Amino acid sequence: MNSKSLASPIINLFKFTEDFSGLTKYFEQLPVDPYVPGNYRHHGLSCFKYTDHNLWEKQAHKYIFQDDKTNPVAGGIKREYPVIDDKLIDEPTLKIALQQFCNSINAQLGDLxxxxxxxxxxxxxxxxKAAPEGIHRDAVNYVGIFCINRHKVTAGETHLYTxxxxARPPVVRKILEPGEMLIIDDNEVFHFTDAVKPTSDEGYRDVFVFTKSTLMSI
Known part of the structure; x- marks a missing residue:
């Protein structure tokens, strides 16, 4: 795995050498996100407590909420998403990426x-549209965007803004390739990813987004 600080300690890019293709099957199960118009986005979510190195405890599943200033598309409403597959958290390759995220942000035991x-x-x-809400923050502390698959698509470039x-040019512009994870301090920068475009009749982009802290109503 290689890592690179793109602008400052608040922005880091990790390039893993592991094969993450075994995780793609979990994305096949995701239902359509009912809160985004167009029926093109699929979304699953679970919250975990960081209980030990390489060990996470699933928390009670509840709705998430963002105000409409943070999320002009789906803010101001309680959103409920399906729980991710229980088997996923035991996948060794996901644990590698999740542990790297926790290490990078100096996560403490008990963090959500x-x-x-x-x-x-x-x-x-x-x-x-990977980010229909436009340039935004997620209203958490840290965000990790981890690309798993880009199937028959172009574009989908991630931008980071101050x-x-x-109004000012992005400080980072990067198309995340499979096996790459971008970690940012959500309190310091805004992020946006432009729309992915098909190279055939249909394509898709699969990503995990790790956040600290939780958006759930714990």
């Missing part, structure tokens, strides 16, 4: 970590 699974589907009729309006 959300694991989001997002599949963004794109066709010639419907672009796959201002929400995007």
């Amino acid at each position: 970590i959300d694991i989001h699974m997002l599949r963004t589907v794109t066709t010639h009729e419907q672009l796959g 201002d929400k309006a995007g």
